[in-house]
Amino acid sequence: MLAHDQDSLKRTPLHSLHVSLGGKMVPFAGYDMPVQYPAGVLKEHLQTRASAGLFDVSHMGQIALWPKSGRIEDAAGALERLVPQDIVAIAPGRQRYAQFTNADGGILDDLMVANFGDHLFLVVNAACKDADEAHLRANLSGDCAIESLEGRALIALQGPKAEAVLAKFCAEAPAMKFMDAGPHEVAGIQCFVSRSGYTGEDGFEISVPSSDAERLAKMLLDNPDVLPIGLGARDSLRLEAGLCLYGHDIDTTTTPVEAALEWSVQKSRRSGGARAGGFPGADKILTHFDNGASRRRVGLRAEGRAPVREGALLFAHDTGGAPIGQVTSGGFGPSLSAPVAMGYVPTNLSALGTKLFAEVRGQRLPLAVAAMPFVKNTYKR
Amino acid sequence: MTTTLYTSDHEWLAIDGDTATVGITDYAQQQLGDVVFVELPKVGRSLKKAEAAAVVESVKAASDVYAPISGEVLATNDALAAEPALVNSDAQGKAWFFKIKIADKSELGGLMDEAAYKAHTA
Structure with a gap:
């Protein structure tokens, strides 16, 4: 610190x-x-x-x-x-x-x-x-x-x-x-x-x-x-x-x-x-x-339990290839009891459900582009 | 007869013959806050003293847990995958992280006993 x-x-x-x-x-x-x-x-x-x-x-x-x-x-x-x-x-x-x-x-x-x-x-x-x-x-x-x-x-x-x-x-x-x-x-x-x-x-x-x-x-x-x-x-x-x-x-x-x-x-x-x-x-x-823009901010949900945090590099495949984007915010979502993140990806990889990988401590963890908000908002409209 | 020793990085080691059981201290879990994920080393991995061996994550942040001594990982605590919050509720009991075969007993000499650790965290 x-x-x-x-x-x-x-x-x-x-x-x-x-x-x-x-x-x-x-x-x-x-x-x-x-x-x-x-x-x-x-x-x-x-x-x-x-x-x-x-x-x-x-x-x-x-x-x-x-x-x-x-x-x-x-x-x-x-x-x-x-x-x-x-x-x-x-x-x-x-x-x-x-x-x-x-x-x-x-x-x-x-x-x-x-x-x-x-x-x-x-x-x-x-x-x-x-x-x-x-x-x-x-x-x-x-x-x-x-x-x-x-x-x-x-x-x-x-x-x-x-x-x-x-x-x-x-x-x-x-x-x-x-x-x-x-x-x-x-x-x-x-x-x-x-x-x-x-x-x-x-x-x-x-x-x-x-x-x-x-x-x-x-x-x-x-x-x-x-x-x-x-x-x-x-x-x-x-x-x-x-x-x-x-x-x-x-x-x-x-x-x-x-x-x-x-x-x-x-x-x-x-x-x-x-x-x-x-x-x-x-x-x-x-x-x-x-x-259209060439990249887009998307929501990301991990398949596993490990939080994917800010700075994690994103990849299209589980091995090889250059990074295609980066996580800009990520952590554990207490209401979902699961990791949640957002980051920038190429627009052609931004569709909901697109499978991606985030590099965390040298391992590529599977995640998917997901709709935001992750938790339904309750605004009184 | 087991002896419990501590590191300045807030790990505890319960020494039983050639085996040490390793976890993080109650003080450490209080500092971390609610633990939501623990990553443990693979059984059979040969750890060198001071290398990153495990990761403990709170809502806020990820923290490395370093190998307090060198040796081979003999077992890991699978219960932590299903219930990371055990680290908060029973850090120095049920929430042990891994067991290690002590490679060099002389490394234990640099560790603290309970009184020294209490002084360290006071």
Whole structure:
């Protein structure tokens, strides 16, 4: 394990709560974060699928884009210069998954964009947030005031009991649908609540002023249906849900088409659409849409019990031949009690059921291209 | 009469004559968390001290288990394939990994007794 200087790590507003709950703290994206609590990754994972889990995701970046004109469509139109998504069409009170792309069609970061009526609310990855903010300032300052919401924590409440738990503190929560987002009072605290998450389960993400974060987290954790969940289970949950982890499954070398994220690019931004192109790397990304890409992110299920992890090389045959691809995320899926992975393969080997081999400790283990999500999602649509 | 010795890498060895039974310590399983997969060496393999002999995987990560001494693998614990969680529930009992024929008894001299291992993990 790499030695780290704990003093140089940032802390979220829930840091002391994590420590008091017995969290095993590790460095992650510059923060001292809980990888697990005493229950352990396996139980925390299963708890989230069966009941409810509380996650501190305050390390992620929260950014407000305020239109200088006062018209939300101007902020939305400006943001469309940086992402291949239809931002103008996001209705007030709704949010959408998006990617910042670069001139080569690669992905600089993935993010959530919500329309809060008079401004856009963005949630970006912790490791990318400084670069994202600089990118926004460099490109959108003419149209938008860019406000980094440093004073807010972000708490995710995920799992089948999340709705019932949150309803005790936020009467509007049960009426929200998947990807609804907006300002709501939670336990009397002014929060931003979205019905979304990173687990494949129904659930909510709650942006709360840092000064109230611990009080709110404790209120939620007081419910016997809720346990604190660390980054370890967050990763196994999102992997089973088939969701990309930035820097692993997507990065500056993968286009949204290669990453199998076509669903996230609306027709209005594709060739022939009302606002086709006009985002960084549009030429390459639209070519991938029109003609296909040569490789594709796929789900992989192993035949055996051995987890196939990030970095494992993929082969078309059990002996010989050059690698045809690589695993970008992989591990053990506690809900399936089996290994699950995702990785990039040539498009002609990406059909469901295609037999492949992964090299693990010098052995080629058989696996097959499999549909994602690996575990059926339970979003409330 | 068996004697149990420990390595600084958190393996235990129960020495019985020329045979050593090897596993990972309770401290090691606590550090690893929930074990979901164990890969064991083939019976008959000749292990050299400090070479990777087995692999133990948690949800999070894979960790090598090194041969604490040199010798031939005499038997492996098939129960771990069906129930890797035995490593968490009974690390220093039912969850032994493999038995090895001790090739060089002088290698045992570098190992710790229980008191020394307790101090090592304190």
